[in-house]
Amino acid sequence: MANLLLIEDDPAVAESIIFVLENNNHQATHVSNLEQATHSIHQDNHFDAAIVDVWLSGEDGLSLFQRNEDGSEKTNLPLIVISGGGPGRTLEAVTARADACGAVTVLYKPFSDEDLLGAIAKAIE
Amino acid sequence: MxxxxxxxxxxxxxxxxxxxxxxxxxxxxxxxxxxxxxxxxxRRPEALHSVQWSALRYFARANEQVRTVNGLAKYLGVTSAPASRTAASLVKRGLVDVRQSPRDARSNIFTLTEAGVALLEDxxxxxxxxxxxxxxxxxxxxxxxxxxxxxxxxxx
Incomplete structure (x- = not known):
C-alpha cells in the first residue's frame, strides 16, 4: 500500500483516480492547487509519491518540484506526472519539463488503471 | 497561465x-x-528527421490508449494530417507496427518494432x-x- 498525494484540479478525473487507488489498497490525499499541495506536504511528510497534473487552473503543477529561491528542494517526493496537454505548450515540451524535474513516469490522458498502478509501483519501488 | x-x-x-x-x-x-x-x-537519406525521432520516442513511452495519430498530434502540437504522415513514414520504415485499437475500431494503435527499439538506442x-x-x-x-x-x- 502506498500513501499518495494527488494534485489534480479536475474533480471528475480526481474522483476516478481516487476510485482506482482506493480499490487497490492505496491511500490518497487529494488537493486541487499548489497552496493545498504545499500545506499537505508540510503537514504529512509520509507521502510515498505524488501524482501531479501539470495544468492546474492557472498554476504550473511542476513548479512544486523545482527549487526555492534559496536553492532548497520544495519536495523530493517521487513524481508521477499526468497531462492531457494544455495552453501554449505541446505535450512533448511538457514531457521534457517533467523529465527535467525528475519525474518517474509521465502518463498521457486518458490512461488505463494498469498504467496508473504500474507507475505507482515504479515510483515506490 | x-x-x-x-x-x-x-x-x-x-x-x-x-x-x-x-x-x-x-x-x-x-x-x-x-x-x-x-x-x-x-544527413544520410535513410536518417530520420527530428520530427520522426520525436514520434518514435512518443510511441516508445506513451501509454497504449494514446499511442494513436491523435495522441501523436497532441504531443507534437500539430494537426492530425501531418501526425498521420509521420506515423505512416515510421510504419513504412518498419520501425513501428500498427493494429486496430481494441477500444475504438476507428483508431489504430502504434507500437515500436524490434527495429524501432534498436534504432532508439541511437x-x-x-x-x-x-x-x-x-x-x-x-x-x-x-x-x-x-x-x-x-x-x-x-x-x-
Missing part, C-alpha cells in the same frame, strides 16, 4: 543588462544552436543526454531551470 514565473531564476532588469553580458548570452545561445544542430547532423538526443549526465546534479538542475525559463518566455 503563468509559466514564466520561475522561482529558481532571478531576472535582471533590462536596464541593468550590460553589453558584455549580452555578448556572453549571444554566445550561449549560439552554443545551444550548435548542440541542437550537431545532434541531428546525420537516439541523437540520447547522446546529448549522456554528455549532460556527466555534469554534477546541481549544475544539471540549474541548467534545466535556466532553459525552462527561456523556453517559457519564448512561448509567451
Amino acid at each position: 503563468d509559466l514564466v514565473q520561475r522561482q529558481t531564476i532571478q531576472p535582471v532588469a533590462d536596464s541593468k543588462i550590460t553589453d558584455a553580458t549580452l555578448v556572453r548570452a549571444r554566445g550561449v545561445a549560439h552554443l545551444i544552436e550548435q548542440v541542437c544542430r550537431f545532434a541531428y547532423e546525420d 537516439d541523437p538526443i540520447g547522446k546529448v543526454a549522456h554528455l549532460l549526465a556527466e555534469m554534477c546534479e546541481e549544475d544539471l538542475k540549474r541548467l534545466a531551470a535556466a532553459l525552462d525559463n527561456v523556453h517559457a518566455k519564448l512561448l509567451d
Whole structure:
C-alpha cells in the first residue's frame, strides 16, 4: 500500500483516480492547487509519491518540484506526472519539463488503471 | 497561465543588462544552436528527421490508449494530417507496427518494432543526454531551470 498525494484540479478525473487507488489498497490525499499541495506536504511528510497534473487552473503543477529561491528542494517526493496537454505548450515540451524535474513516469490522458498502478509501483519501488 | 514565473531564476532588469553580458548570452545561445544542430547532423537519406525521432520516442513511452495519430498530434502540437504522415513514414520504415485499437475500431494503435527499439538506442538526443549526465546534479538542475525559463518566455 502506498500513501499518495494527488494534485489534480479536475474533480471528475480526481474522483476516478481516487476510485482506482482506493480499490487497490492505496491511500490518497487529494488537493486541487499548489497552496493545498504545499500545506499537505508540510503537514504529512509520509507521502510515498505524488501524482501531479501539470495544468492546474492557472498554476504550473511542476513548479512544486523545482527549487526555492534559496536553492532548497520544495519536495523530493517521487513524481508521477499526468497531462492531457494544455495552453501554449505541446505535450512533448511538457514531457521534457517533467523529465527535467525528475519525474518517474509521465502518463498521457486518458490512461488505463494498469498504467496508473504500474507507475505507482515504479515510483515506490 | 503563468509559466514564466520561475522561482529558481532571478531576472535582471533590462536596464541593468550590460553589453558584455549580452555578448556572453549571444554566445550561449549560439552554443545551444550548435548542440541542437550537431545532434541531428546525420544527413544520410535513410536518417530520420527530428520530427520522426520525436514520434518514435512518443510511441516508445506513451501509454497504449494514446499511442494513436491523435495522441501523436497532441504531443507534437500539430494537426492530425501531418501526425498521420509521420506515423505512416515510421510504419513504412518498419520501425513501428500498427493494429486496430481494441477500444475504438476507428483508431489504430502504434507500437515500436524490434527495429524501432534498436534504432532508439541511437537516439541523437540520447547522446546529448549522456554528455549532460556527466555534469554534477546541481549544475544539471540549474541548467534545466535556466532553459525552462527561456523556453517559457519564448512561448509567451
